[in-house]
Amino acid sequence: MIEIENLRVERDGTPVLHDLSLSLPSGGITALIGPNGAGKSTLLLAMAGLVSPMAGRVRLDGCDLHAMRPQARALRLAFLGQDQAQASRLTVRDLVGFGRWPHHRGRPGPADQAAVAGALSLFGLNELAERPVSSLSGGQRQRSQIAMAHAQATPLVLLDEPLSALDPRYAREVMEALVAMSHDAVAPRSVVVVLHDLGMATRYADRVVALKQGHLAASGPRREVMRDRVLSDLFDTGLKLREVEGADVVLPA
Structure with a gap:
């Protein structure tokens, strides 16, 4: 289980996350969604122990991630950021x-x-x-x-926009592979992934965490968060969730 308590993070003196608290159970896929600048990548970095919070803490199965040695942390979580060299x-x-x-x-x-x-x-x-x-x-x-x-x-995998360079076929195949690893019968993993494609979040995520201006806007099972009103308020534009050929899609309202 991932527990985030009153997390506050600043980057270059600017507040990015504001007293954010949430809990994520083990296993399954959690999608981080929100407009640009909402704090999604910063939250992922904090969950990886790669940025130090001004206040609050992140725990994985009761252990404070920021108190772990890097070697111990590398056995507990894998992090893939953007633009890896x-x-x-x-x-x-x-x-x-x-x-x-x-x-x-x-x-x-x-x-x-x-x-x-x-x-x-x-x-x-x-x-x-x-x-x-x-x-x-x-x-x-x-x-x-x-x-x-x-x-x-590792039991926890953190991925920042892993679909950004993929065409639709491979984006779908990667998400299906992530679903398989997060629901593995022997060793299920917790996958937390930043997604800009709301259709992918709607189709594949078990849970959704929505951020806006560094605050937690919504969090919960996919069907509780991926709703017309929540999405429209989150992105400040009319959006609606509709079923097309058996799959939920997000459309302009």
């Missing part, structure tokens, strides 16, 4: 293998190799495994990075 000579397999570093510390074994192989397969990267990362398209690089986070095998 990689060395040009890395292959896709090498990149995905970096997700195993907190486990083997330079001495990979059969379990690490199996985890990398599973991540390559889950995200459709087997044919690209020996290609240099520098030769990939933006979408292929994005999938490789998400596979690296998967290979880290």
Whole structure:
């Protein structure tokens, strides 16, 4: 379980998150939504222990994330931010293998190799495994990075706009892979993902956290948050949720 209590964060002296409190149960996908500048990426960074709050705390299963040593934190959560840089000579397999570093510390074994192989397969990267990362398209690089986070095998996975470089086919396949890992029968993971595509949040999220101007606007199961009035107030424009061919979509009102 993730517990956030009275979290206040400033960036360059400007308040970004204001006394934010919420709890997220283990497992499933939580979508962070909201207009630009709402504080979604900052909240994700705070949940990863990568920005220090001015006040409040973030706990994972009762442990204060900001009090953990980096090595211990890397075994509890995987974080994928925007614009991740990689060395040009890395292959896709090498990149995905970096997700195993907190486990083997330079001495990979059969379990690490199996985890990398599973991540390559889950995200459709087997044919690209020996290609240099520098030769990939933006979408292929994005999938490789998400596979690296998967290979880290942590109970919490934090992803900041992982669909930004993906075409509709791969965006759908990535979300379906995230659903599979978050509902795995043996080791389900908690996935928290920043999404700008409201249709993806409506279709795949178990829970939705909505932020506006650094404040918590709404939080709860997807069907409680993804409603006409909530979305229209959140984005200051008329929006409506409608069913089209069996799937919920967000349309202009």
